[in-house]
Amino acid sequence: MKYSLLLLLCLAFFQSKADTESTYITAYYPVINQAELSIVANDYEKALSFYREAFSKVQEPFAKDIYNAAVCATLVNDVKQAFNYLEDLVVKGVELTYLERQDVFEPLHSHKRWKKFAKKYPKNRRKYQRKTDQDVRADLDELYARDQYFRQAKGGLRVYGDTLRKIENANVVILREFIDKYGYPGEALIGVADTLEDLPRFSIVIQRQTKAKKGYDFSPILKSAVSAGKLSPQAAAFLMDQQIGSNLYRSRVLVKVKCNTSKKCQEEIDNSSLSSYLTEKISEEEEEKVNTIRAEIGLESLRDYKRKVLYSLNDKRFKLNYTWSVTNYNVPSKEAAEVLTENLIAVE
Numbered sequence: 001m002k003y004s005l006l007l008l009l010c011l012a013f014f015q016s017k018a019d020t021e022s023t024y025i026t027a028y029y030p031v032i033n034q035a036e037l038s039i040v041a042n043d044y045e046k047a048l049s050f051y052r053e054a055f056s057k058v059q060e061p062f063a064k065d066i067y068n069a070a071v072c073a074t075l076v077n078d079v080k081q082a083f084n085y086l087e088d089l090v091v092k093g094v095e096l097t098y099l100e101r102q103d104v105f106e107p108l109h110s111h112k113r114w115k116k117f118a119k120k121y122p123k124n125r126r127k128y129q130r131k132t133d134q135d136v137r138a139d140l141d142e143l144y145a146r147d148q149y150f151r152q153a154k155g156g157l158r159v160y161g162d163t164l165r166k167i168e169n170a171n172v173v174i175l176r177e178f179i180d181k182y183g184y185p186g187e188a189l190i191g192v193a194d195t196l197e198d199l200p201r202f203s204i205v206i207q208r209q210t211k212a213k214k215g216y217d218f219s220p221i222l223k224s225a226v227s228a229g230k231l232s233p234q235a236a237a238f239l240m241d242q243q244i245g246s247n248l249y250r251s252r253v254l255v256k257v258k259c260n261t262s263k264k265c266q267e268e269i270d271n272s273s274l275s276s277y278l279t280e281k282i283s284e285e286e287e288e289k290v291n292t293i294r295a296e297i298g299l300e301s302l303r304d305y306k307r308k309v310l311y312s313l314n315d316k317r318f319k320l321n322y323t324w325s326v327t328n329y330n331v332p333s334k335e336a337a338e339v340l341t342e343n344l345i346a347v348e
Contacts, residue, residue, distance in 0.1 A: 022227070023057055023058060023229075024058060024226070024227060024228070024229040024298065025226075025227055025297075025298045027054075027057045027058075028054050028057055028058050028061075028229065028298075029233055029298035029299070030298070031050050031053050031054040031057070032050070032051075032054050032062075032065055033300040033304065034050045035047045035048075035050035035051045035054065035065075035068070035069075035072075036068070036300075036308050036320055037304060037307070037308070038050060039068065039072065039308075039311070039318055039320065040307055040308055040311045040320075044071075044072040044075045044076050045072075045076050047068075047069075047072045048069060048072040048073055048076060048078065048081070051065065051068070051069035051072065052069075055069070058229055059188075060186070060187060060188045060229055061088075062187065062229075062232055063089060063092040063093075063094065063187060063192045063196055064196060064232070064319050066085050066088050066089055066092070067085075067089060067094075067196060067319055068318050068319055068320070069081075069085050070082050070085035070086055070089065070105070071104050071105075071317050071318055073085060074104060074105060074107060074108060075104075075317075079108065079111055079113065080113075082105075082108060083108070083113050083114075083117055086099060086105070086108075086117060087117065087120070087124055089196075090121060090124040090125060090128065091124050091127050091128050091131065092128065092187060092191055092192050093128050093132065093187075093191030093192045093193065093194065094192060094194060094195070094196055095125075095194040095195070096118060096121045096125075097194075098194055098195050098196070103317075104317040128191055131191075132188075132189060132190055132191040133182075133189055133190060134190075136178065136182060136185065136189060136190055137185075137190040137191065139178070140175075140178065140185055140190065140200065140201070140202040141201050141202070143171045143174060143175060143201070143202045143204070143205050144201035144202060144204050144205075146167050146170075146171060147164075147167060147168070147171060147204050147205065147208065148204075150163050150164055150167070151164065168205070168208045168209070168215075171205045171208075172205060172209060172215075172216045175202060175205045175206075176216075179221060183225075183228070183230065184221060184222075184224070184225035184228070184230040184231060185200065185202065185230075186225065186228075186229070186230025186231060187230070188230070189230075196319070198235065198322045198323050198324075199235055199238075199239075203235075203239060206218045206222075206239050206242075206243065207239065207242045207243070209243055210242065210243055210244075210245055211243060211244045211245055212245050215243065217243065218239065218240075218243060219240050219243065222236040222239055222240060223236065223297055226297050226298060227298075233294075233297045233298040233299045234251065234299065234322055235322075236297055237249035237250075237251045237294070237297065237299060238251040238252075238322065238324045247280075248290075248293070249290070249293065249294055249297075249299065250280070250290055250294075250302055250305070251322075251324055251325070252324055252325065252326075252327045253279060253302070253305055253306055253309055253325055253326075254277045254278065254279055254306070254309055254310070254325060254326045254327070254347060255277065255278040255279065255326070255327050255328075255329055255341065255344055256277055256278070256326055256327070256328050256329070257269055257274045257275075257278070257328075257329045257331060257337045257340075257341060258328055258329065258330050258331070259330075259331055259332070259333070259334075259337070260330040260331065260332065261332045261333065265331075265332070265333055265334060268334040269331075269334055269337060272334065273346060274334070274337050274338070274341060276346045276347065277310065277313075277326070277346070277347045278341055278344040278345065278346060278347060279306060279344060279345060279346075279347045280343065280344060280345075281343055281344060281345045287302055287303075290302050306347060308320040308321065309321040309325045309326070310347065313326070329341070
């Protein structure tokens with residue numbers, strides 16, 4: 001009887017874990033996509049409804065999604081909901097000073113609840129510090145510091161190449177030990193940076209492990225983290241693209257051409273077809289293949305991704321793009337730009 005009960009408990013635990021992981025892929029990321037597309041359509045009320053639905057399905061929504069939901073609530077004048085989301089962000093680790101600087105929340109400053117929100121900030125900040133493991137965050141941040149120390153020293157990679165390779169290998173061992181012990185360090189474990197960074201600093205360890213250098217392949221760990229809601233699919237796609245040295249997931253979806261030599265050169269580019277954002281020219285069959293592998297890790301279609309990135313480039317109130325979404329081509333001349341962009345077309 002005792003062993004049967006233990007077996008049932010174990011089965012229940014693993015079933016619960018499996019259900020949680022499938023929920024993010026099947027019920028969270030797709031609904032977040034609908035919310036973001038509603039933002040692109042300027043339907044903030046509908047977007048807010050989708051955010052509420054997505055948040056109700058998981059225990060740990062992503063901070064970026066909570067931020068966008070707070071913006072939507074502010075724009076539709078749902079003050080109570082907006083402040084609730086802002087408090088959720090503070091408990092995630094976002095600092096009050098950062099939120100105060102965001103123009104989109106300025107209408108809330110004159111509301112009587114803003115003073116209450118600010119007064120409650122120290123309490124919520126302590127809640128964040130108790131909820132997350134600050135020692136683990138500090139240790140993980142140290143991996144970034146180790147990576148950067150000799151790179152920033154005089155001579156950099158040229159002088160300290162061997163030392164840096166040893167540090168990179170050691171950092172992989174340390175990060176894998178952390179993952180074995182705690183699981184992938186997601187927001188539930190270490191929170192987010194004060195300013196809602198796209199990737200935590202320790203991600204540099206993964207970025208260094210490229211296929212070209214025969215580095216450690218983190219892709220199974222990253223995919224598992226996405227399924228468990230510990231890493232956004234967009235961040236995972238970028239890290240995997242970095243590792244393989246290819247734009248497989250099309251995380252870098254747009255290109256902007258800039259001239260780095262003269263004002264005249266820039267004017268020539270601005271007055272040509274190179275002035276708009278560009279994107280890779282691919283066939284319908286290739287795009288279908290890309291969308292298939294994107295969907296496997298909870299990503300939106302390539303078309304939807306482009307729409308959201310373009311929207312966010314013009315409307316800074318929301319966080320729908322990423323630091324890696326747009327690649328800048330710095331060229332010495334228009335002729336060089338034309339060669340580099342031969343396989344690119346103006347984005348629709």
